[in-house]
Amino acid sequence: MYADDTKDKSSYKVVPIISSNPTAGTGAGVMGTIMYHADKTSSPSQAIVSMQYTDTNSYNIFAINKLFFSDDKWQSNTLYTHILNNSSFLINGEDYGFIGTFEPNLEVTIDAALQQFMYLIGQHIYTGAQLFYINQNFKALNQQGEFFLKDNGIESSQRAGGGLTFSYDTRSKKEKFYPTNSIFINLSYNYFPKIFDTKKEFSNILLNARKYLSIGKANDILALQFLGQYCSKETPDGALAALGTRNVIRGFPIGKYKTRYMSAFQSEYRYTIKQSRFRIVPFAGYANLSGGSKGTQTGNRDKDNGNYYSGGIGVHYILEQKHQLDYRVDVVYSSDDEVSIYASLNQAF
Numbered sequence: 001m002y003a004d005d006t007k008d009k010s011s012y013k014v015v016p017i018i019s020s021n022p023t024a025g026t027g028a029g030v031m032g033t034i035m036y037h038a039d040k041t042s043s044p045s046q047a048i049v050s051m052q053y054t055d056t057n058s059y060n061i062f063a064i065n066k067l068f069f070s071d072d073k074w075q076s077n078t079l080y081t082h083i084l085n086n087s088s089f090l091i092n093g094e095d096y097g098f099i100g101t102f103e104p105n106l107e108v109t110i111d112a113a114l115q116q117f118m119y120l121i122g123q124h125i126y127t128g129a130q131l132f133y134i135n136q137n138f139k140a141l142n143q144q145g146e147f148f149l150k151d152n153g154i155e156s157s158q159r160a161g162g163g164l165t166f167s168y169d170t171r172s173k174k175e176k177f178y179p180t181n182s183i184f185i186n187l188s189y190n191y192f193p194k195i196f197d198t199k200k201e202f203s204n205i206l207l208n209a210r211k212y213l214s215i216g217k218a219n220d221i222l223a224l225q226f227l228g229q230y231c232s233k234e235t236p237d238g239a240l241a242a243l244g245t246r247n248v249i250r251g252f253p254i255g256k257y258k259t260r261y262m263s264a265f266q267s268e269y270r271y272t273i274k275q276s277r278f279r280i281v282p283f284a285g286y287a288n289l290s291g292g293s294k295g296t297q298t299g300n301r302d303k304d305n306g307n308y309y310s311g312g313i314g315v316h317y318i319l320e321q322k323h324q325l326d327y328r329v330d331v332v333y334s335s336d337d338e339v340s341i342y343a344s345l346n347q348a349f
Contacts, residue, residue: 011035013319013345015327017052021253021340024087027054031345035323038069043173044323045069048345056086072173075126079114086141089256091148104148105141108255110134118167126167132190133160136238152301153293154237157197163190177346178324179212180221192239200234204241210349219324221270225349231260231293240293240301243308249285250348251310251332251340259301260291268348270316277318279326283348284311310334319345 012034020026029052035044048064062081068074088105111134118128135158140146149155165188171179188206192198207228215222227248229241241262244254248264268283286309292302312332319325329343 011320013325013327015319015345016343017050017345018329018343019052019054019341021251021338024058024085024253025054025056027052027058029053029060033325033345035320035325038067039071041071043068043072043176046177050344056088058083058085058087060084068173068176073120075116075118075128077114077116077118077130079112081110081112083108083110085110087253087255089253091144102144102147103142104145106145106148107139107141109137109139116165118165124168124170126169128165129162130165130188130190131160131162132192134158134238152237157236157238159192159198159236159239160195161190161192163188165189174323176323178219178221178326179210179223180214180218182212184208184210198236202232202235202239204229204231204235204239215269217272219270219272222267223270223347223349224267225265227262227264227266229262231291233260235260235293237293237301241289243287243289249287249308249310249334250283250312250330250342251334251338252308252336257289257304257308258293259289259304260293261289263288266349268314270347277321279314279316279318281314281316281328281330282312283314283330285309308335 014030014032017029017031029050031048031050033046033048035046038045045067051061053059060083065078067076085108088103090101090103092101113133114130116128116130118126121127137156138149138154140149165186168185170182171184175182186208191203193201209226211224213222231240237258240258240260242255243249243252243257249266264285264287266283266285268281271280273280288307290305292300292305310332312330314328314330316326316328319327326347327345332340
């Protein structure tokens, strides 16, 4: 479904979404987005609402609003999500002192909200602040699940925090959703005090650096990203750096591999097929996890330390030419020898 309004230059789309991986199962849902302008001199803004259900009786709902206003002097990013995930996965028993493998079965419920405001203080330079709220509940559905939660120090908790963020962003107003030749770098420091169920204060540093290069035709782009997350000693398991989040190293279930320090790199080449609306997008990613974590419990994540990689290919369809807004279907193969499928709006990064 697609609609344009030439008067206020807003448009909306509704598309199906799918995902399939060995941990969370196979699911389908719907995603809707509207592109709009807060004022005549600002970049286009985007609001997204998505709902999905999988064959493991899991579901997720999320809403995002990325707003540019006052001639791009201000940015606002808002996120809310509710997730119920019934998952199971195979674990190498040798990491736990057992022979063979075992299969934890878990139910995880997450509510999370984020609000961020940023202000332009110089050419391409933004600074601002953000607030978080996260409520996580973990429930073991079998004995192996109970062992997994205990060994990794995973427990239900709610926490809140805030932080400061700085960005260097050379994307033009026309390139916010499909950059060509530009750089985006964001550095954030976040602090979580002893509030709600947080037993000890903790903090983290996030670095997200992206480079976009136009290669070949005008809309053929080589996209590169480095993402690092570095957590303090008392970070609980639910707040550790994790593969799979933020589309980093696609193909790994969120929450399976975590640690205090994550350094990840990924790239993809977005090739437009002749003059059509289709793109072929090969991609690959690599991440190093280190530092382990004992969190606030007796468990540890040292076994997750190491190198991980994945790669695959995507077919993208340009839903809207003006903003080069893509609907993508990605097929991924990971170093866990698992195949996953994702379908969604927008680029992975």
